[in-house]
Amino acid sequence: MAASVSALSPGDDQRFGLSRHVVLPGPLRLDGGGLLSPVEIGYETYGTLNADGSNAILICHALTGDQHVASRHPRTGKPGWWTRLVGEGRPIDPARHFIIASNVIGSCMGSSGPATIDPSTGEPWGMRFPVITIRDMVRAQAMLLDHLGVGQLKAVVGGSMGGMQAVSWAATFPERVRACVMVASTARHSAQNIAFHEVGRQAIMADPKWRGGAYYESNDPPAAGLAVARMAAHITYLSEAGLTEKFGRRLQARPDRPDGAKSFGFDADFQVESYLRHQGLAFVDRFDANSYLYITRALDYFDLAEEHGGLLANAFRGTKTRFCIVSFDTDWLYPTAESRSVVQALNAAGAAASFVELSSPYGHDAFLLEAPEMNRVIDGFLRAES
């Protein structure tokens, strides 16, 4: 482990701050049997590690998220993806906490993935990049913490795929995690979850521009396929009630018809079609199609019970980590029942667990939106540490 860095402010040390990138020698032993070396990680830190190193909080991102949890995204220019929870005066606050957010391996925002260079060939990995798991992502984050000199985390916090990483952290490195916050997530991918992802992957791979994943040199990625993948997935992040409220059956405005008209063709007549097409197109500007394949695969492989002899409670046996689980009533991607089964396993293992199902009209995306009750719960949970 690296020497203690506790007294340093972010400015003194190149390891800390926004838009950091590190190449760690590795090797990282992967669940699939291979070794990854070197291990590149794009990350950011906010705030300062205190003298006894007790205020570090790791934020884990979702499928298409990144390390820019509370800073402007370099490609889209949009504010950080979880500024409602992370930031000044928020439950996770750089004034009090040392916050770490890293891009998962397999992704495309600076961490090792199919678009990064394979040192043995000097070319992008493409589909030769090893298939990774959620636990591999977590182990890479542990290597980053070693590099940063963070021994134990006050908390690991994540929503959706970030929540899977959070529980995987608690199960894989129990002694390094004092508290775990899992929001709108699950301990395993269901058949329906896998089915939706397979639609997305097939859309990408059916795009002739995908070319077996070797599209980097031509700089002509399978944008159409990736956009369709995003459109299909985006529906699963919303609720039917939310879609109805936002769009209903309303038609797109046209220059000659401000309240819209059917084209009797296949333009985006309905507002919901236009919205989804926009979501798809905006996505391809910031995300790599191969990364989408790899990360959805990691999600589909995720089954925390399977990693522990088929019994989820075994993942938490003897743990001293405190858990806080939050679900949303309209989330049909990772419904409350999934959270409840994690809670039951925690109870069976005698772990300190809190769980609440919150009400929101917004479906799975609720965790990223204004959710005062979620903030109140997480704030109280994080402050409770003795």
Added chain:
Amino acid sequence: MLRPDLAIIAAHVARGARVLDIGCGDGQLMAALRDGAGVDARGLEIDPTNVASAVARGLAVVQGDADVDLAGYPDKGFDYAILSQTLQTARAPDQVLDHLLRIGQRAFVSFPNFAHWRVRLSLLWGGRMPVTKLLPEQWYDTPNIHHVTIDDFRAFVRQRRITVEGSWFLSRGRPTSAAAANFRAEHAVFLLRR
């Protein structure tokens, strides 16, 4: 200030004990036990707003239903299982009590006494279902679906061979004798062991 029945429970839980509070509300008793007696308290509560308040107080509370979610708790995982003012709302109170005595080495149970004289009077003279300070709901919106009296409960534990280690009876928040409790007490608290 703790509710009188909760104060009795709080006064009799051993320091540093492990406690499961079933129907813990916003965690008032749990917080008192944690702060006053170093108790490792866990809670189960059905109402999400209450759960959010309890978790925001730093308590380990799980949203769930006593009728459904107690089955997942391991045997004798706690020194005490507490069921305050919840027994009469359970769909299957006998099964909830079985779980209580399985999960806890001991169990505290508190409930409103439906044989209190004011309740009897209301029914006898008014011919109406009682609406009192302690039972403020109308017949159609009361959560109390299994009305129980102190004598009913005494017979129940005797029949089930459950040991009563202690019992307390309250009238207007003050202790009242065990002898006339079924008539005079508004509230009862029992400490049970199997």
